[in-house]
Amino acid sequence: MTDETTAEIEVLLASVDEAAERVKTAKADLATAKGQFDSFMAELGRRRVQTGENQLSQEFANRIYWDHPDVSVSAIGLGLGIAASAVSSHVGNKTYEATCPDCSETVLSVQTSRTGYKNPYVRCDRCKAVEADRQAEWERSRPEREAETAARKEAHSQRLREGDYWISVDEIVFLPEASLRDDYFAVVGSGGDCVHEARRIADERAWKTGKGVKYICIHCGRVEEPTLVRYVERSRGETP
Numbered sequence: 001m002t003d004e005t006t007a008e009i010e011v012l013l014a015s016v017d018e019a020a021e022r023v024k025t026a027k028a029d030l031a032t033a034k035g036q037f038d039s040f041m042a043e044l045g046r047r048r049v050q051t052g053e054n055q056l057s058q059e060f061a062n063r064i065y066w067d068h069p070d071v072s073v074s075a076i077g078l079g080l081g082i083a084a085s086a087v088s089s090h091v092g093n094k095t096y097e098a099t100c101p102d103c104s105e106t107v108l109s110v111q112t113s114r115t116g117y118k119n120p121y122v123r124c125d126r127c128k129a130v131e132a133d134r135q136a137e138w139e140r141s142r143p144e145r146e147a148e149t150a151a152r153k154e155a156h157s158q159r160l161r162e163g164d165y166w167i168s169v170d171e172i173v174f175l176p177e178a179s180l181r182d183d184y185f186a187v188v189g190s191g192g193d194c195v196h197e198a199r200r201i202a203d204e205r206a207w208k209t210g211k212g213v214k215y216i217c218i219h220c221g222r223v224e225e226p227t228l229v230r231y232v233e234r235s236r237g238e239t240p
Contacts, residue, residue, distance in 0.1 A: 030070065037071060041079035048081045056080055062091040069114060088113040098122040102130070163235050166210055166228040174215070174226055176200055176207060198224075 044055040056079040064071055065087065074084040082090060098109045101121040109122045123131060159175070166174045177200070198215040201223070206212040210228040217223075 034070065034072070034075075038075040038078070041075040044079040045081050054080070058091065061087075065091045065114060066094050073114070100124040100127055102127040160232075161235075163232045165232055166207075166213065166226075167230040167232065169227040169229050172226070174200075174213065174228060 041056075048055050056076075061076055061080055064076055065073070072084075073087045076091075077084040077087050080087065080090060094111045095108055096111060096118065098107045098120055099105070100107050100123050102123060103126070105124045105127075107122045107124050109119065111118050160173065164176060168174060197219060198217050200207070201214040201216055203212065203214070206214070210231060212225065213228055214223055214225045
């Protein structure tokens with residue numbers, strides 16, 4: 001390491017230390033300010049007990065609660081003369097502008113507490129209706145989809161009973177015919193967003209020996225050569 005490099009690192013370390021010290025000082029100042037605020041809220045609470053009159057308006061409490069997140073809820077409760085757990089319901093909700101993720105329309109939404117999630121994306125009523133219709137149609141078509149899935153599972157099970165396929169070292173089935181990547185067929189490995197619909201590159205010698213068997217994706221052209229370790233003969237079951 002050169003002297004120049006060492007000097008540069010020392011300067012950067014000094015900058016880090018200075019920034020850390022500023023943060024430390026700021027945290028101390030924040031703690032002091034919060035303590036002073038808490039003390040004043042406690043005093044307002046005592047005045048409320050002595051006079052029977054509210055010392056902190058709901059409007060002002062609402063502003064403190066929503067616009068000053070560093071002020072504790074318990075401090076606001078002291079000023080209002082109520083438990084911290086009752087503060088959020090006392091000050092009320094906050095309305096804010098969100099964006100519909102489907103049509104980008106501005107939507108008014110409600111945040112119910114300071115710690116509650118403020119969703120920046122809220123569907124408008126029109127898009128909610130469209131989504132509800134889509135979900136209803138999805139549910140109506142469920143029996144048909146389930147029947148199709150069952151038929152595909154049975155077709156695949158029947159295909160496996162027929163034999164004539166290899167099993168790779170990671171126990172994936174590789175059929176000699178083209179296969180579509182889904183829950184039931186093994187094809188070219190994953191990569192990017194391609195669905196990897198693959199076909200085997202014709203080579204009967206390779207298929208018989210299990211060495212050099214290759215599949216090519218008909219979409220992206222990616223070629224994969226799986227490590228095949230077990231062959232299941234046609235209608236005779238698995239062989240070593």
